[in-house]
Amino acid sequence: MxxxxxxxxxxxxxxxxxxxxxxxxxxxxxxxxxxxxxxxxxxxxxxxxxxxxxxxxxxxxxxxxxxxxxxxxxxxxxxxxxxxxxxxxxxxxxxxxxxxxxxxxxxxxxxxxxxxxxxxxxxxxxxxxxxxxxxxxxxxxxxxxxxxxxxxxxxxxxxxxxxxxxxxxxxxxxxxxxxxxxxxxxDTPGFASSRLGIAIGMEAIRMVESGVASAEDIDKAMTLGYGFPMGPLRLTDLVGLDVRLSIAEYLASTLGDRFTPPALLRDMVAAGKLGQKSGEGFYTWEK
Ligand SMILES: NC(=O)c1ccc[n+]([C@@H]2O[C@H](COP(=O)([O-])OP(=O)(O)OC[C@H]3O[C@@H](n4cnc5c(N)ncnc54)[C@H](O)[C@@H]3O)[C@@H](O)[C@H]2O)c1
The missing domain is CATH 3.40.50.720 (NAD(P)-binding Rossmann-like Domain)
Incomplete structure (x- = not known):
């Protein structure tokens, strides 16, 4: 047809x-x-x-x-x-x-x-x-x-x-x-969009974790340097840290360790810092 x-x-x-x-x-x-x-x-x-x-x-x-x-x-x-x-x-x-x-x-x-x-x-x-x-x-x-x-x-x-x-x-x-x-x-885990989006998101979180730069500056690197409409950490806040954690866990179990979520992400989710919906993530959000 x-x-x-x-x-x-x-x-x-x-x-x-x-x-x-x-x-x-x-x-x-x-x-x-x-x-x-x-x-x-x-x-x-x-x-x-x-x-x-x-x-x-x-x-x-x-x-x-x-x-x-x-x-x-x-x-x-x-x-x-x-x-x-x-x-x-x-x-x-x-x-x-x-x-x-x-x-x-x-x-x-x-x-x-x-x-x-x-x-x-x-x-x-x-x-x-x-x-x-x-x-x-x-x-x-x-x-x-x-x-x-x-x-x-x-x-x-x-x-x-x-x-x-x-x-x-x-x-x-x-x-x-x-x-x-x-x-x-x-038909592969994460298709094209989630697989790439999560790879960049997890690396951005690892960079915050190891003190490479602030969340704002890492996001600026991608918005101003690479023309992304939104930085990976702000996007993680909007999607929800818990949602991104579960996708990363799934991709790690199917595609390998490179998708293993950083400890910082797990700690933030455990502390209830889920991004925009909870009022706090990598940024602070007005309720
Ligand atoms: N929300 C997003 O940003 C997004 C983006 C891309 C893909 N998806 C995918 O789209 C799908 C739907 O997500 P959503 O966010 O629209 O969910 P949603 O919860 O907003 O809507 C799902 C709807 O399906 C209905 N439903 C439950 N059982 C049903 C059945 N047997 N037959 C028909 N309808 C039934 C529910 O009553 C509900 O209204 C999911 O597979 C999700 O992963 C969501």
Missing amino acids: QASDIKTAAVLGAGTMGHGIAQVLAMAGIKTRLFDVAPAAVDAGLAKIQANLDKGVARGKVEEKARALALEALSGASELSVAVQGAEVVIEAAPERMDLKQSIFSDLSEFCAPDALLATNTSSLSITEIGQVCSKPERVVGMHFFNPVHIMKLVEVVRTDASSDEAVTCAMELARRMGKEPIDVA
């Missing part, structure tokens, strides 16, 4: 990522059904999309007509089988748990058209393991979007050994149709 032929999509999970993915699909002119096991989450997701679009119009970034067409293309669904009926593409954005994702993909084998493209937005789980519960794992890929979805340009299209070239090409084209810039990445 070609991405230009896609007319109907389903997004599973209407949280932070799911509502954003549904928004960009609808803005690409694709009839999109947003499904969640919690009906209130569907309503909240649709309301957030409307608010995003309203803000876009107010700021002159979205045309009134595009807003109206996107809202017309969107609908909510409270049954999985109804949400995916006739959908040529399904993008799953449910919580990050392997058992949950496998159960969803097993249901998709039953309810979806046999040639539908099945994508997961997992940020760290093995796409191979998710896809292997499907009757046709060749149509399963990762489509890893970034938060906030309507603003961030990157989509990592993650291919497993089983993914067909046709499925990967379709996902890459679909991402472009959604106004994104896709990259083609093999």
Whole structure:
């Protein structure tokens, strides 16, 4: 299937990522059904999309007509089988748990058209393991979007050994149709983005630990010297030190010692210094 032929999509999970993915699909002119096991989450997701679009119009970034067409293309669904009926593409954005994702993909084998493209937005789980519960794992890929979805340009299209070239090409084209810039990445721990981001983040923390420079100055080295939009330590504060610690532990267990988290990171997490959400990390944050 070609991405230009896609007319109907389903997004599973209407949280932070799911509502954003549904928004960009609808803005690409694709009839999109947003499904969640919690009906209130569907309503909240649709309301957030409307608010995003309203803000876009107010700021002159979205045309009134595009807003109206996107809202017309969107609908909510409270049954999985109804949400995916006739959908040529399904993008799953449910919580990050392997058992949950496998159960969803097993249901998709039953309810979806046999040639539908099945994508997961997992940020760290093995796409191979998710896809292997499907009757046709060749149509399963990762489509890893970034938060906030309507603003961030990157989509990592993650291919497993089983993914067909046709499925990967379709996902890459679909991402472009959604106004994104896709990259083609093999199914390996951390894909491309988390693996590099964590490598830089852990090294920056080791540099604070050994007194190379202050957090502010290490961040400046990357923002002013390398043109990063944000330094690695400020980013760690925004993402959450606990979140980055668990990703680093996972990458250390799969890719090796170079990802072993520094003692300073463990100590800060143990002390409740989790970054912006706790008020303190490498910086102090106003609550
Ligand atoms: N938040 C991020 O910055 C980010 C970035 C990239 C990727 N991801 C990945 O996207 C996925 C979703 O993350 P999120 O932050 O949007 O989570 P979230 O908690 O905001 O939303 C998840 C939604 O899925 C719903 N849900 C639970 N079980 C379900 C099921 N069986 N079927 C359908 N919906 C179900 C929940 O009710 C909830 O509304 C995860 O795999 C996460 O790793 C998150």
